[in-house]
Amino acid sequence: MTKVRSELKGIGYEIFIGILSILSIVNLGLLFVVQEQSLATVLEVMNAIFSGIFVADFLYRIFTAPSAGAYFFRHFGWADLLASVPLAQFKVLRVFRLVRVYRLLRDVGIRTVGRALSKDRAGSSLYILLLMGIFVLEFGSLSMLRIEQYAPGANIRTASDAIWYTIVTISTVGYGDQYPVTGAGRILGSGIIVVGVGIFGTFTGYLANFFLSPKQKEPALPADAGDTSTAAVEGLRLRLEESEAKLAEIRKLLAEPTS
Numbered sequence: 001m002t003k004v005r006s007e008l009k010g011i012g013y014e015i016f017i018g019i020l021s022i023l024s025i026v027n028l029g030l031l032f033v034v035q036e037q038s039l040a041t042v043l044e045v046m047n048a049i050f051s052g053i054f055v056a057d058f059l060y061r062i063f064t065a066p067s068a069g070a071y072f073f074r075h076f077g078w079a080d081l082l083a084s085v086p087l088a089q090f091k092v093l094r095v096f097r098l099v100r101v102y103r104l105l106r107d108v109g110i111r112t113v114g115r116a117l118s119k120d121r122a123g124s125s126l127y128i129l130l131l132m133g134i135f136v137l138e139f140g141s142l143s144m145l146r147i148e149q150y151a152p153g154a155n156i157r158t159a160s161d162a163i164w165y166t167i168v169t170i171s172t173v174g175y176g177d178q179y180p181v182t183g184a185g186r187i188l189g190s191g192i193i194v195v196g197v198g199i200f201g202t203f204t205g206y207l208a209n210f211f212l213s214p215k216q217k218e219p220a221l222p223a224d225a226g227d228t229s230t231a232a233v234e235g236l237r238l239r240l241e242e243s244e245a246k247l248a249e250i251r252k253l254l255a256e257p258t259s
Contacts, residue, residue: 027046036149038162042145046134148182172200
């Protein structure tokens with residue numbers, strides 16, 4: 001269990017990396033399914049983002065591992081490094097990340113996982129917000145491009161248009177240079193706006209709570225708390241001495257001859 005604890009970088013973090021690994025593998029399959037080059041470009045951009053996250057994850061693990069060599073050679077660190085390369089031939093190695101996450105969480109136990117997520121609700125919420133942002137960015141861009149690309153008078157026609165629109169909409173900036181012209185596109189855009197407001201509103205509340213909330217202080221002990229036990233022992237010793245003195249007097253009286 002100690003070995004598992006040393007490999008575990010945080011239950012919320014491991015689940016976050018595991019879900020991203022699943023999504024990156026799904027994207028690899030989608031690249032072989034989609035026929036539109038613009039949709040494939042969106043997937044390639046997202047996979048590049050995932051590659052950056054996985055490189056950071058590899059560096060984090062190797063620098064915090066008890067043994068960098070053991071992590072790299074025995075715990076599939078080499079697979080993590082190769083899977084971070086933005087090439088389709090190596091992306092399948094991200095399966096090793098899923099295997100690690102499954103093994104670590106299985107060894108820890110589902111009850112421990114639930115308790116840890118419940119105890120660290122702020123951290124868990126932050127990972128959920130990050131995942132929501134990534135999912136909305138990818139599938140919002142894909143859906144908006146699919147809906148708007150060939151619509152009459154549309155201005156969202158390329159992958160960069162769709163990604164840019166989704167980013168500024170999630171962030172609630174809304175420059176207005178890109179906008180949907182179809183009914184379905186406007187409904188989707190409204191959903192992205194609502195989700196974006198929720199994400200950034202929750203994230204702002206998290207940061208405000210993190211930086212502004214006073215730290216919980218441990219309850220201070222009374223000033224004489226340290227002397228309480230000493231005084232009790234001293235009082236007990238005095239009582240014992242008094243008892244011994246009285247017993248000595250009683251023995252002396254019993255030993256005196258009666259007239």
